[in-house]
Amino acid sequence: MTPRSLLKRFEAIVRLRAPLAAGASALALTAGCATGDGSDFDPHERAQSYESQGFATSPVQLGQQDYEELLATFKRGESIPLDVCRRVCERLGGEQVTSCNLPLEADGEEPLTLMCTVEYRYFHPVGRRPPGLLSAAQAEGATACGRWFAESARLEEGAVLAFAALLDELRAHGAPQALQEACLQALWDEVHHTHLTRALALALGADPRRPEVEEFRVRPLLEIALDNAVEGCVQETWSALQATWQAHFAQPGPIQQALAAIAVDETRHAELSWDIDAWIMTRLDEGERQQVIDARAEAVAALRRALASVDTAPLPAALGLPDSAQALDLFDTLSADLLAA
Numbered sequence: 001m002t003p004r005s006l007l008k009r010f011e012a013i014v015r016l017r018a019p020l021a022a023g024a025s026a027l028a029l030t031a032g033c034a035t036g037d038g039s040d041f042d043p044h045e046r047a048q049s050y051e052s053q054g055f056a057t058s059p060v061q062l063g064q065q066d067y068e069e070l071l072a073t074f075k076r077g078e079s080i081p082l083d084v085c086r087r088v089c090e091r092l093g094g095e096q097v098t099s100c101n102l103p104l105e106a107d108g109e110e111p112l113t114l115m116c117t118v119e120y121r122y123f124h125p126v127g128r129r130p131p132g133l134l135s136a137a138q139a140e141g142a143t144a145c146g147r148w149f150a151e152s153a154r155l156e157e158g159a160v161l162a163f164a165a166l167l168d169e170l171r172a173h174g175a176p177q178a179l180q181e182a183c184l185q186a187l188w189d190e191v192h193h194t195h196l197t198r199a200l201a202l203a204l205g206a207d208p209r210r211p212e213v214e215e216f217r218v219r220p221l222l223e224i225a226l227d228n229a230v231e232g233c234v235q236e237t238w239s240a241l242q243a244t245w246q247a248h249f250a251q252p253g254p255i256q257q258a259l260a261a262i263a264v265d266e267t268r269h270a271e272l273s274w275d276i277d278a279w280i281m282t283r284l285d286e287g288e289r290q291q292v293i294d295a296r297a298e299a300v301a302a303l304r305r306a307l308a309s310v311d312t313a314p315l316p317a318a319l320g321l322p323d324s325a326q327a328l329d330l331f332d333t334l335s336a337d338l339l340a341a
């Protein structure tokens with residue numbers, strides 16, 4: 001499937017649902033994000049914040065190495081360090097891991113799962129997060145629109161780092177030239193997205209934070225494959241569809257134009273993820289391939305859980321975001337169509 005046919009598929013999915021979302025579109029025209037001098041900010045928007053999305057606690061099945069490490073911590077009666085929680089719990093797809101703990105089974109058996117508490121914010125259609133991206137406090141700004149674009153800008157810049165790291169890894173592992181070139185193109189796309197979203201955030205009175213990441217190292221192929229399955233095949237494909245939706249329903253003008261440009265590029269990045277997956281699977285043994293398939297299935301389930309907890313009510317309609325029911329409907333169509341591949 002080419003990016004062009006994938007985008008057509010996404011647009012068809014969105015258009016089919018357009019009558020259901022007509023209300024949201026009409027609302028987008030009246031509940032605007034001002035990008036002028038700020039004099040016409042919606043006063044309601046000033047008071048709104050998407051911090052109210054709250055927290056969710058979800059189980060994560062532990063791999064053997066994590067299990068032994070965390071069990072030893074648990075037996076020493078120590079609390080699990082936040083950086084360890086973040087590493088293990090990030091599979092849930094939430095943006096802010098706040099804590100985790102090992103629950104004791106009722107029958108006294110040793111625990112096999114980790115309970116992760118994650119603060120969910122609304123998803124930003126920026127796609128791939130770099131390995132070792134650290135959580136950040138919410139951006140400061142006068143409006144929810146501004147804060148939303150400021151967080152988008154931080155994650156878009158994170159995606160620049162993600163593609164820079166991936167490019168190094170593809171070169172180190174002798175990936176085909178076409179994949180390396182597509183990865184470089186994606187890197188420049190993310191630079192463009194960073195400029196677009198940063199400019200909107202600043203125009204809307206918010207100051208984006210820069211992404212912070214742990215030190216990068218070239219990873220073994222299996223680790224890259226697992227990361228690509230989650231961040232690429234699942235997250236970027238969903239991001240592309242969400243951006244396509246937003247491009248249809250966002251406030252006309254600079255916001256809609258930015259989202260339309262992002263949607264086209266993210267669709268190409270989604271396609272690249274699947275191309276990397278196809279190449280890398282040929283380099284793995286059967287057991288490793290199964291791990292990748294399992295990781296993808298786990299990421300699909302985690303993202304679905306996260307979308308079920310999304311609450312867009314506090315966010316301005318001008319952003320054209322799907323609400324939770326619409327997001328789940330879109331995601332289920334996508335899951336059936338692509339992620340089960």
Ligand SMILES: [Fe+2]
Binds near residue numbers: 125126127190193262
């Ligand atoms: Fe992006």
Ligand SMILES: [Fe+2]
Binds near residue numbers: 126190236265266269
């Ligand atoms: Fe992307």
